Amino acid sequence: MRRDEIAALDLTRYGKFTDRAIDFGEKPASGPDFHIVFGLNEAGKSTALSAYLDLLFGIEERSRYNFLHDYSSMRIGGLLEFEGQAFAVSRTKSRSNSLHDAEGRPLSEIAISAHLAGLSRDGPGVAASRSSRLTLPAVVVGTLRTMVERRSGITTSLRMARDEAAAALDGLNAARGRVGEERAVPEPARAKLMAAVSEAKASGHICRYNCLSA
Template sequence: MRLMRLDLTRYGGFTDRVLDFGPCAPGELDLHIVHGPNEAGKSTLLNAWLDLLFGIGRTTSFNFLHPYPALQIGALLDLPGGARELRRVKKDRDSLCDADGRPVPDTLLHGAMGGIDRSACADMFALDAVTMERGGDSILSSQGDLGQLLFSASAGLAELGQQLERLREGADGFHRKGGRKTALREHLAALEALTAERRGLDVLASDYRARREALGLARTAHDEAAGALSRAAAARDAAKAALDARPWLAEWGAVTAELAPLDVLPDAVPGWDQAVPRLIEEELRLRTEAAVNAQALARIADELAALTPDPAALALADDPGFDEELRARFLAARDDLPRRLAELAQAEATAAALAARIAEGADPTMLRIDPAALERLAELATAHEGLAAHLASARA
């Protein structure tokens, strides 16, 4: 872990003071010396660094400028997972947070410090004149964390007695003569329990064969029971459907009685429901054509009545010297006249038949309708077609 920047936001006599140590230049010494006269704040800076790592104590003497709730220390640290910007405030819980104010567990810094506590960190990395004077006797006696640390640096044998004592305690905990709660005895007891359990679970080959046969019979019985259950469920569903249909039985009888008189009627031609709209449309078209043909017949009759025969022109028509084009047209019209008359007769018969369908004994000439009325009639016929379809759906 490397300290890249220390922010004395509100701590001791400092407000928004920043110490930026910059990035580490590869290949160069990474050593910074902070110096200043007495009372410049060097001890405050050192204590702020420890408070950032381990938390601001319940009581602190660095609140003479800023009150407890306002105390805040920040830093930019180069941690194993990358650079992190952290802040420490004066709180009992969740006092460490990131740059956005989200709480960060203290284990993040404790892991980077190797798990040492505040006292050990102060002895190893925050020595001052008072600490060195207080630890002089412990250095000579090789006692205490600081004395053992410095003694190990010179002799390399620090904590040897503690290591031997821990090893001795571990050996006694595993096995001690006459001991009743050692780890070895616990493991032996567990082994005996597992051996007894294994013996209880062990079965003879004959018993295993009999149990396998019993298992096969049980599976067969289970399959048969499952089939019976499925058949019973199907029968239950059929009975439920029959019970659900019982309330409709009376209505079914009433509808059957109502339809009984209609049995003598012939069955409808397949597809009649699709043919009815087409027939209605065809009827409307024929009526319209009949009306138009009636108007044309009346117009032609009026034109024929208005014609005055010209004997001289009729005499010239049989003259061989008459204009050939006019003669050809005359002859074609004369030859076409019977067919036209036949079509007229057919149209009159159709009109008479339609008139008979509309009103018995009606005169077709009296049924002629003007084009505006025909157009309105076409609209009404279209609307009638839609209503007929709705009526058929409602009847169905």
């Protein structure tokens, strides 16, 4: 069975990423080998997809992913697997010799295109029929969207709970501070208070009150 895939994607200098990589891990011994890349808005999902396409077909002439790294320094890489054979490649922004092997030597585009069965970035023919197999059913897309939205909601709720807990802790610390201030009565005032209590006891006012209460 034909099996072409990418095992790792290196975002060396591309878009907002610098020296970042996505490792899809080894193929499981049994069961499906299927990965879902998801994240919050602006996390870099579209950037990663564009980097994958640029790795296969070349960085576009007017790429919009040069806002951090200029064209001359843009670089992506990856570990590709074609028919069970894995090899590492990298790609720079250049009109010629933009594809390189693991040692940095120029590599012919045939090294990749020969395994794509006519697949192009947005071309017709075999590409259309093959890409249709990569399109998820609408119900699956809806389910994935719901998963992401729920995860986003959970993240937001956790963030709000964290902020509320921090505010409650600040309030508790402030209350403790006030209690401490109230307990720290100046000694002269404490002495006057105790003297007043002693005087009241000596005059019998407290006793008469206690006796009447009894």
